[in-house]
Structure formats: structure tokens, C-alpha cells
Amino acid sequence: MKVIFLILLLFTHTLIAQPISYKGSVNSMTDVGKRFASIESNYAYDAKNAVGVKFFHMDNNDRQRDGFEVNHLHRLYRSNQKHSQMNIWLFGGLGYLEGSNERAGGDQNISTAFVSPALQWDYETKRVFLLASHQFIRGDSINHDTTKLKAGFSFYETSYDETQPWLILDVMNINGINSRPEVTPMLRLINKALYLEGGVSNMGNPRLHVMYTF
Amino acid sequence: MKKIWLLLLLMSPSLWAVSQKIEVNGMVCAFCAQGIEKSLNNIATTKDVYVNLDEGFVILESQSEGVAEDKIKKIIVDAGYDVTQISLIAETAEHIRKQYEKK
Numbered sequence: 001m002k003v004i005f006l007i008l009l010l011f012t013h014t015l016i017a018q019p020i021s022y023k024g025s026v027n028s029m030t031d032v033g034k035r036f037a038s039i040e041s042n043y044a045y046d047a048k049n050a051v052g053v054k055f056f057h058m059d060n061n062d063r064q065r066d067g068f069e070v071n072h073l074h075r076l077y078r079s080n081q082k083h084s085q086m087n088i089w090l091f092g093g094l095g096y097l098e099g100s101n102e103r104a105g106g107d108q109n110i111s112t113a114f115v116s117p118a119l120q121w122d123y124e125t126k127r128v129f130l131l132a133s134h135q136f137i138r139g140d141s142i143n144h145d146t147t148k149l150k151a152g153f154s155f156y157e158t159s160y161d162e163t164q165p166w167l168i169l170d171v172m173n174i175n176g177i178n179s180r181p182e183v184t185p186m187l188r189l190i191n192k193a194l195y196l197e198g199g200v201s202n203m204g205n206p207r208l209h210v211m212y213t214f
Numbered sequence: 215m216k217k218i219w220l221l222l223l224l225m226s227p228s229l230w231a232v233s234q235k236i237e238v239n240g241m242v243c244a245f246c247a248q249g250i251e252k253s254l255n256n257i258a259t260t261k262d263v264y265v266n267l268d269e270g271f272v273i274l275e276s277q278s279e280g281v282a283e284d285k286i287k288k289i290i291v292d293a294g295y296d297v298t299q300i301s302l303i304a305e306t307a308e309h310i311r312k313q314y315e316k317k
Contacts, residue, residue, distance in 0.1 A: 022249030022293035047292045080240025080296040082270055126242050126267065159314070160244050160265040192244045 023047045033184075034205040035060055035177055040071075048075040054093065058144065060177045062102045065144065069095025069116055084125045089133075091118040097139065114139030127154045129168065145175045152188065163191045170199070170207075231261055232280040233310075235303045236272045239296040243267070249293040257281060257289075262307035266314060275307040 027050070028041040035058065042052025050073045058065040071093030079086040098111035118135035129152045137144040152168030166188035173181040184207050186199035195211035241247050247265050254263045254274050259281065264273040274281060283300050290297045305313075 022253060024292075025249060047294055075294075078240070078294065080294075082239055083242065085240040085242050085246075124242050157268065158244075160247065160267050164244065190243065190245050192248060195245055 027052075028211075030211065031207070031209055033201070033207040035182065035203075036172070036174060042071070042073055049073065054095075058099070058174060058177045060179075063099065063177060065097050065099035065177075067095055067097030067114070069093035069114075071095075071116070084123065086123045087121070089118075089120040089122075091120070091135070092116065097142070110142065112139035112142055114142065126157050129153070129166065143175050144177060147173045147181075152186075161192055163189055163194075165189055168197065168199075231275050231277060231306060233273055233275045233303045233306055234280050234286065235299075235301050236274060236286055236290065236297060237299040238270055238272060238290060239298055241265075241267060241270055241272075241295055246294070250290060250295065253289045253293055254286075257285075264307040264311045266310075268314075273303070273305075273307040273310050 023044055023046050025044050026041060027044070028039065030039045031037060036056070038054060038056035040052055040054035042050040044050040052071050052073065054067075054069045054071060056065075056067050056069075058067075071091055074090045075087060076090045077086075077088040093116040094113070095116060096111070096113050098109070101108040101110060114137055116135055116137045118133060120131065120133035122129075122131040124130070129150065131148065131150040133146075133148045135146045137146060149171040150168055152166050154164055154166045156164075158164040168186045168188050170184040170186050171181050172178070172184075182201045182203055182205065184199045184201040184205075186197050186207065186209075188197040189195075195209070197209035198207065200206050238250070241250070244265075244267060247267060250272055251263050251265055254260055254272065257274075257276070259276040259278065260274065261277050262273075262275040264275075266272070274286065280302060286300055287297045303310075
């Protein structure tokens with residue numbers, strides 16, 4: 001699994017925050033934390049649609065999951081204004097995961113196919129960022145529905161070539177993995193080619209998000 | 215002397231370049247606007263591209279003649295943004311870049 005992650009990273013052309021970039025682009029997103037880690041790449045075959053693959057790992061000490069999915073992303077709606085952008089995204093995937101439950105009480109291995117339909121809304125200006133998403137992750141006897149909320153602001157506006165610092169409050173809950181929502185204040189730095197996000201959650205878990213455009 | 219001036223003028227790169235100012239809606243972050251810069255740079259005649267996030271415009275400087283507006287609009291829309299206006303301007307992309315760097 002680690003080798004596949006590395007290969008995906010090496011062959012990534014563009015890494016961005018939004019699920020789909022411009023037509024013909026290859027995008028990858030990573031999220032690395034103690035309870036949840038993922039990497040995904042997708043290819044935008046037109047301005048509104050992309051096909052991709054995603055690997056993820058979930059772990060709360062008692063339960064562990066390793067999953068893989070093939071997905072389709074669709075930009076349902078975009079509003080471009082002079083100083084803002086608003087999007088509604090529709091995702092959907094088919095995948096397979098395996099893992100174990102309550103290892104302390106004896107391994108109970110599971111493996112199942114799953115579906116993962118999701119809806120995301122985001123709004124962005126040069127100073128404000130808001131995001132809300134909900135993803136159903138359902139398979140035979142598993143429910144890892146994931147809810148994400150992000151809100152933040154930029155300390156100041158920058159030109160195209162300058163580094164822009166942001167403070168983002170990230171709230172994430174994974175059903176069956178988190179006992180309560182994990183809240184992470186994150187410092188985000190965006191340069192033209194580099195995207196760096198890091199913080200420590202209210203549960204003491206460090207999270208890191210590094211992206212680069214080749 | 216006149217011949218030398220004429221020769222210098224003819225050799226001036228700006229004489230053979232055309233700049234177009236493209237006003238774009240929704241261009242709010244550098245990370246996303248890279249798609250526009252990359253796509254415009256892929257046009258064979260492109261000489262220089264300048265992206266101004268603050269004012270929401272892009273300068274496309276091309277060799278010899280400007281790029282068709284329909285082609286520019288398609289590139290911007292494929293990158294996920296909307297074009298509100300395209301106009302020809304006399305300045306080069308570098309000239310505009312320096313103007314805004316001074317501000």
C-alpha cells in the first residue's frame with residue numbers, strides 16, 4: 001500500500017485543494033493524520049468531470065481500515081464572481097476495504113465492498129474560505145460516514161507570486177472511528193506551487209497536508 | 215541616422231507582439247489560477263502571461279497577432295472561470311507586471 005502511495009505522489013502533476021482543476025489536469029490530494037490518512041489522484045477529462053482513484057487508512061487503535069476506491073467527481077454548480085467563487089461538488093465511488101475490529105478483544109477481520117457518495121459545498125474569496133462536505137461510506141456491516149467542516153481566513157491579500165498565510169479551523173468526524181468530532185486549527189501557506197497545511201487537533205493528533213505543483 | 219532608427223524599431227520585440235487583457239471572474243487564489251497560466255502558456259504563440267489576482271485580470275502577450283477571443287474564452291472556461299471582457303492593450307505583460315509591482 002505504501003509503495004502505491006509513493007508512486008501516486010511521484011507521478012502527480014498538480015496538487016490542489018479543489019477536487020477538480022482545469023481540463024486535462026491530473027490532481028492529487030493528501031491528508032495525513034493519526035486517525036485518517038488518504039491520497040487520491042484524478043484526471044479531469046473535461047472542465048466539470050474527473051475520474052480518479054483513492055487510497056485511505058483509518059485507525060482509532062481499536063478499529064483499523066485500509067480501503068481503495070475508484071471514483072467519479074462532478075462539479076454540479078459553480079458561481080464565479082469578481083471577488084468570490086462558490087462550488088457544489090458531487091462525488092461517488094465504488095471500493096473495497098478490509099480491516100479489523102476491537103483488536104484488544106481478539107481480531108475480528110472484515111472485508112467488504114463499499115459505496116461512497118458525497119456532496120461538498122465550498123465558498124472562497126481572497127480572504128475567506130468555507131467548506132462543508134458529507135460522504136457516505138457504506139458497506140456490508142460498516143458505516144464510516146464522514147463529515148467535514150472548514151472555515152478560515154487569510155491574514156492578508158497577496159499577489160499571484162507571493163506566499164499567502166491562512167488560519168483554518170478544520171472539523172472532521174468519521175462515524176465508527178471518531179468518538180467525537182476532531183477539531184484541528186491549521187496554518188495554511190499557499191504559494192503558486194506549494195501548498196502546506198499543518199496543525200494539532202483537540203485530541204493531540206498532528207495533521208499535515210503538503211502539496212506541490214510540478 | 216534615420217535608417218538606424220528604423221532598423222532598431224523593426225528589431226524591437228514589442229513591435230511584433232500583441233497584448234490582450236482578459237478580465238476573469240472567480241479567480242481568487244494563486245493555486246487555482248495556475249491552470250489559467252499553464253493553459254495560456256501552452257498556446258504556441260504565447261510570449262508572456264501575467265496574472266493579477268488583486269484586480270482579477272490576465273495579460274496574454276503573443277507573438278505577431280492576438281489569439282482569437284473564442285479560443286481564449288474556451289481556455290478560461292475549461293480552467294473553471296468566466297471571462298467578462300477581452301481587450302487589446304498597448305503595453306507588454308512585463309510592463310504591466312512592473313506597474314503593479316511598484317504599487
